Amino acid sequence: MAATTISPAIRKQMSSVAVAMKVAIIGGGISGAVCASTLARNGVSVTIFDSGRGPGGRMSQRREIGEDGKELMFDHGAPFFCVSNSDALALVHEWESRGVVSEWNQVFGSFDCASNKFLGFQQEGNANKYVGVPGMNSISKALCQESGVKSMFGTGIAKLEWLEEEIPWLLTDSKGENVGRFDGVVASDKNIVSPRFTQVTGLPPPLDLSLVPDLAPKLQLIPVLPCFSLMLAFKEPLSLIPVKGLSFKNSEILSWAHCDSTKPGRSTDSERWILHSTPDYANGVIARTGLQKLSNETLNKIAEEMFKEFHSS
DSSP states (O other): OOOOOOOOOHHHHHHSSSTTTEEEEOOOBBBHHHHHHHHTTOOOEEEEEEEESSSSSGGOEEEOOOOSSSSSEEEOOOOOEEEOOOOHHHHHHHHHTTTTTTOOOOOOEETTTTTTTEEEEGGGGTTTEEESSSTTHHHHHHHTTTEEEEEEETTTTEEEEEOSSSSSSEEETTTOEEEEEEEEEOOOOOGGGHHHHHHHHOOSSOOGGGTTTHHHEEHHSSOOOOOEEEEEESSSTTTTTOSSSEEEEEEEEEEEEGGGSSSTTTOSSSEEEEEEEHHHHHHHHHHHOOOOOOOOHHHHHHHHHHHHHTTTT
């Protein structure tokens, strides 16, 4: 994660036009939320648009109901984040002081599926892994609620138009409705230029790349790595697993697994694990099914294969 910083010269320009400057941010994940917070703190009027039900993006949290009727919460996206940049670390410390971030101190390791053995173990306190509290999406939630930030969730942007007018950017949502005019647009979601947008929606990507010819080649190089996430809840702890998070070596199916219920601020009524597939496994499924909503039969098969690989560890 990189921190968003603004030079004194640009900050001076922004402060002089703050009354008039309006910026749209497409995507309410961590990068979009941090950008929105930084701009708003410098006097810019910010509106976040996201097709999801709430903030978080790849740091979203999912709510499920267990067989006993109890609520189960899962960080099914990014399990944690690390910080190496000093500016970003200062930002994280601010989030800690606000109670939306905490260090996750557990023992992690890796499992080699070829030798069927656990490899080196690591004390997580030395790795400085951080999590949102009480969920990974708590950071984005807090930032999206700051003064000067307006959030429009459930609103996907289908078209961005550049008009040769004083306020040049016109945004249209997926229903064909005009959602506003803006001085600037920040996109934290590759879907605005990705052909995958067309494959899923049948519509052209929101941004016409002819408007940004210099950026077009770079935007096309941004990778898309698909992943399936399997959420598991157990009544009893998995005592045979010596770690609370592990990467997988020499597995065609799993890349990562972690015990979600060991994070700070989480319920311990059950032991909850998240399994992430490898990108190659997910790409293989997509190659067979296409970019469409998967059938229950396919989803059950994916769940069975991922759980079998996890169980064998």
